[in-house]
Amino acid sequence: MLAHHPSMARFAEGVHGAWTALQIEHVRRCDFCQRLVALEWNSRHPEVKTLAAYAANPEDFPYAAAMRRHLERDACRRCALLSRSPLVKALAALVRLDKKPLEVIALGLEARLRFQQMAPPQEEVYAYEADGGSSLTLHQGGDDSLLVSANINPMTAPSGRVLLEIIGEHGYRATDLPAYEDSRVCGSVQEARHEFGEHVAMLAASASPESLEELATWMIDPRADLRVAAAQAAGALGAAGATPEIVSRLIELQRDQDERVRKAAAEAVVRCGKVS
Ligand SMILES: [Zn+2]
Numbered sequence: 001m002l003a004h005h006p007s008m009a010r011f012a013e014g015v016h017g018a019w020t021a022l023q024i025e026h027v028r029r030c031d032f033c034q035r036l037v038a039l040e041w042n043s044r045h046p047e048v049k050t051l052a053a054y055a056a057n058p059e060d061f062p063y064a065a066a067m068r069r070h071l072e073r074d075a076c077r078r079c080a081l082l083s084r085s086p087l088v089k090a091l092a093a094l095v096r097l098d099k100k101p102l103e104v105i106a107l108g109l110e111a112r113l114r115f116q117q118m119a120p121p122q123e124e125v126y127a128y129e130a131d132g133g134s135s136l137t138l139h140q141g142g143d144d145s146l147l148v149s150a151n152i153n154p155m156t157a158p159s160g161r162v163l164l165e166i167i168g169e170h171g172y173r174a175t176d177l178p179a180y181e182d183s184r185v186c187g188s189v190q191e192a193r194h195e196f197g198e199h200v201a202m203l204a205a206s207a208s209p210e211s212l213e214e215l216a217t218w219m220i221d222p223r224a225d226l227r228v229a230a231a232q233a234a235g236a237l238g239a240a241g242a243t244p245e246i247v248s249r250l251i252e253l254q255r256d257q258d259e260r261v262r263k264a265a266a267e268a269v270v271r272c273g274k275v276s
């Protein structure tokens, strides 16, 4: 373990993935650094893949104390809502089985939907997150419409679709967007407020072609647990992961010897918008 804290000047970079294994081991055991990690997450939240890594194995997660502080003491709604996402859960299940994270670009944001009958909204809805050349924006257009734009590098969206999950306090919806489209109307603020509750999180994601190929090989793994998790991940990605190979594997898995695999595959086929 390093005796010294990692460089404070480059601490934020470290939190978001730049630390070496040795530095991570220092932070794991250092209360001071854990508090600084939580502080950093208050300005730039954990990445979706970080939420999945924590969900996969909270005990072994190097910044567990920081994450508990972020979710509980700092009560971050974005991260709490995103942690309920089927995609995050599916990624976590894969990490638990294979220890190798699926390569996804995923962005998440949180917004408060204010709407009062017979009165204009007090403040327009606006939320934005960007990472590595991709961005996700939620904003309010004219006529109370709620507009989403996901600008995800098309090279990493082999199916041409991007997954969009909307997670609210009492509602959930998964849909998909064309990877090339600018902006899509997601109903009105009033409807969304009614369907999801006042606080909503949004997650936009796509998986790289390589990771989808990997997912397809996990679907024919001898371990039934891995086939189940892979089918659930394909289902969570929906149309965004529906390459011809994934879809044909899912159709085969509907005749798998294991009942859990057949069930996960059947649900995934529906989510991919394909009828077998
Ligand atoms: Zn330290």
Ligand SMILES: [Zn+2]
Residues within 6 Å of the ligand: 041, 045, 046, 070, 076, 077, 078, 079, 080
């Ligand atoms: Zn957060």
